[in-house]
Amino acid sequence: MRNEMETYGMWRSSYLLEYDRRQIQSCADTLDSLASVFSEMNRESEEREADAHRTEPADRETLWRARRARESRNGYAFYMRQMSGMMQAVAGCDAQIIRLGGRQEKQILRALAGEGIRARDVRLVRGPAGRLEISILACAGKDGSVTVAEIAGYLSVLMDIRLVPERRNPYFIGADMVTLYFAEEPVFCYLSASATAIRENEAVSGDSFSFFEADGTVTAILSDGVGSGDRAAKDSGRIVDLTEQILDAGLGCRMAAGMLGNLLGMEEEENRMSTLDLCRIDLHTGECVIAKAGAVSTFIKRGAVVERVGDPALPLGMLAGELPEESVRQLEDGDMVILVSDGVLQDWACEDSEFVLARQIERMIFHSPVDVANALLRFAIGQSQGRIRDDMTVLVAGIWKNEGNVFE
Numbered sequence: 418m419r420n421e422m423e424t425y426g427m428w429r430s431s432y433l434l435e436y437d438r439r440q441i442q443s444c445a446d447t448l449d450s451l452a453s454v455f456s457e458m459n460r461e462s463e464e465r466e467a468d469a470h471r472t473e474p475a476d477r478e479t480l481w482r483a484r485r486a487r488e489s490r491n492g493y494a495f496y497m498r499q500m501s502g503m504m505q506a507v508a509g510c511d512a513q514i515i516r517l518g519g520r521q522e523k524q525i526l527r528a529l530a531g532e533g534i535r536a537r538d539v540r541l542v543r544g545p546a547g548r549l550e551i552s553i554l555a556c557a558g559k560d561g562s563v564t565v566a567e568i569a570g571y572l573s574v575l576m577d578i579r580l581v582p583e584r585r586n587p588y589f590i591g592a593d594m595v596t597l598y599f600a601e602e603p604v605f606c607y608l609s610a611s612a613t614a615i616r617e618n619e620a621v622s623g624d625s626f627s628f629f630e631a632d633g634t635v636t637a638i639l640s641d642g643v644g645s646g647d648r649a650a651k652d653s654g655r656i657v658d659l660t661e662q663i664l665d666a667g668l669g670c671r672m673a674a675g676m677l678g679n680l681l682g683m684e685e686e687e688n689r690m691s692t693l694d695l696c697r698i699d700l701h702t703g704e705c706v707i708a709k710a711g712a713v714s715t716f717i718k719r720g721a722v723v724e725r726v727g728d729p730a731l732p733l734g735m736l737a738g739e740l741p742e743e744s745v746r747q748l749e750d751g752d753m754v755i756l757v758s759d760g761v762l763q764d765w766a767c768e769d770s771e772f773v774l775a776r777q778i779e780r781m782i783f784h785s786p787v788d789v790a791n792a793l794l795r796f797a798i799g800q801s802q803g804r805i806r807d808d809m810t811v812l813v814a815g816i817w818k819n820e821g822n823v824f825e
Contacts (some may be wrong), residue, residue, distance in 0.1 A: 420476040449501045452494040461488045474475070477746045488717060495679050517541060525575045531556040532571060535594075548633075548701065549601050551580065556594040564589045566744025569599050579819075585633070603633050603700035607748075610786035612794040614809040616645045616760070624810040627655045631665055633701050637812050639712065640695040641758045652691055656733070660693065670695040670708035675740040678710060678733045692734050694756050698816060703748040710739050713762055714771050714806045715745060716755040716778055718789075723775045753789060753815040760807030786813035 450744040462483065517525075517539040529536045536555040543549055551572065557563045565582045568590075579602040586597050609628045615621065621731050623642040628635055642649030656677060663673040674693055681691065694712035698705050707715050714727035726744050747755070755778065762770040768809045777796050783789045790813045797809060 428535075445499075447771045449498065452497040456490075456494050459490050459789045463485060463691050466660070491679075495675070499747070512605060527553070529568075529571060532563075532567075533561055534563055534568060534571070535581040539657055542636075549578070551576070551599045552597075553597055554594050555590060555597055557589075557591050559592065562589050562591045565597055568597060572599060573581070576581070600633065602819060603702075603747075604818060605698075605700045605703055605812055606819050607635050607698065607700060608786050609635070609637070609812070609814045610616060610790040610810045611813075612790035614794060614798065614805050616808045617805050619646050619727055619808075620652060620768065621647060621650045622808045624760070624808045625650065625653035626756075626810055627657050628814065629664060630688070634699050636664055636670070636695060636697040637754070637756055637814050639692075639756050639758060639810060639812055641712070641760070641808070641810075642691040645688050649808075656691055656693060660695070664697075669743075670697050670706050671743045672742050674708050674710045674733070677743075681733045692759070693733055694758075694825065696754055696756060696814070698748065698754065698814065700816065703816065705746045705748045705754060707746070710741050710824055713757060713759050716775055717748070717755075718753040718778050718781075719749065719751070721779050723779045725775055727771075747815055750785075750818045751815070753786060753813055755789070755793070756812040757793070757797075758808060758810040760805075760809045761794070761811060763807050764801040764804065786815045789815075 446665040475680075484687075522539050525534050525539060534555055534557060536553050536554075538554045540552045541549060542552070553568075555568060564642050565586045565588060569580045569582050581602045583598040583600055587595065587689060590597070611626060613622055613624065616623070623645045624639065626637070626639045627641070628637055630636075638657050638660050639655035642653035642656075644652070657678060659680075661677060668676070673675075677693060690709035690711065693709070694706065694715070694717060695708045705717070707728075709715075709728050710733045715726045717724045717726060724746070726746065728742050728744065757774070762774065765772050765773065774793070774797070778789075778793070781792060782791060783792060790811045793811045793813075794809060797811075798805060
């Protein structure tokens with residue numbers, strides 16, 4: 418009877434997943450259709466304007482209003498296509514929910530009870546790319562508490578798989594039963610570092626950056642605001658914050674840059690030239706995705722070999738209605754990825770400052786991202802004769818295989 422119930426539970430989970438997938442796909446198709454309607458409206462509007470202009474030229478205000486209306490429709494169409502793309506990606510994810518049950522679950526629950534942890538309902542979710550996620554209902558024993566990291570350690574031993582807590586978990590649990598989530602430990606770990614210099618006669622940097630972690634990935638985000646000082650810092654800081662929120666919603670680097678480009682494209686002219694530099698590293702596979710809007714090249718260092726990865730994309734505000742290209746590279750154990758703001762490469766005596774910087778990176782024998790970032794900033798200041806005429810930012814992220822990883 419128990420086996421029949423477990424089989425029914427698996428069938429029901431699969432049916433609900435398929436039902437949800439169809440509903441999401443239907444919404445995505447609807448958004449795509451609406452985007453096409455807005456695009457068709459713009460085409461018809463342009464044709465009517467051309468016909469009218471041949472008989473009676475329109476005044477400047479009428480032309481301006483028509484242009485703004487088209488830009489708004491283009492913006493709506495763009496957002497709808499982005500949402501549709503995100504929904505289609507979710508709908509395309511294959512996932513299988515499995516109730517552990519049986520002797521193995523009893524052994525796990527008994528062992529956790531021996532550590533003062535009451536638990537039940539151990540479930541496994543096999544998601545995209547075969548990655549495993551485990552959920553469990555648990556609480557601490559009477560008048561006690563335990564950290565979720567400790568539970569991850571217990572489960573890793575009991576299930577013979579290296580697990581880490583997911584971000585949505587609390588730090589520790591008490592007497593109330595809560596659902597906890599754990600995922601396979603990534604194949605790679607990473608270290609990151611930054612080095613910055615503020616433009617002469619300014620109190621704050623116009624560059625903003627962050628290293629954003631989510632779902633087994635880390636993304637280096639760098640934005641160079643227009644000008645310098647407080648206004649540039651505010652603009653670039655807003656771009657970094659919005660980028661984190663878009664990535665956290667599940668969109669990729671290319672979509673994030675495109676959405677921000679469309680947003681800034683409708684703002685005042687002085688904000689249109691802000692840059693965005695994105696580098697997302699999948700710590701499970703080592704895949705590195707780079708997307709740029711007006712940013713200088715990214716440098717990938719593998720031993721004494723350095724690759725420049727660049728794309729002559731326009732700054733964010735000039736990208737309205739478009740998506741920047743993505744560059745994809747496969748990283749290996751010990752590789753480092755280096756992002757710099759354009760201030761790092763300004764006022765050098767040579768013509769190709771990116772080439773000279775790449776050669777300097779090749780000669781470096783440091784193994785710490787901190788040492789690399791600091792050395793590159795010192796080198797850049799030296800190349801500009803000790804002057805800092807623009808804000809300078811160097812970001813470095815290095816990846817290494819987790820020692821003794823069971824998935825090697």
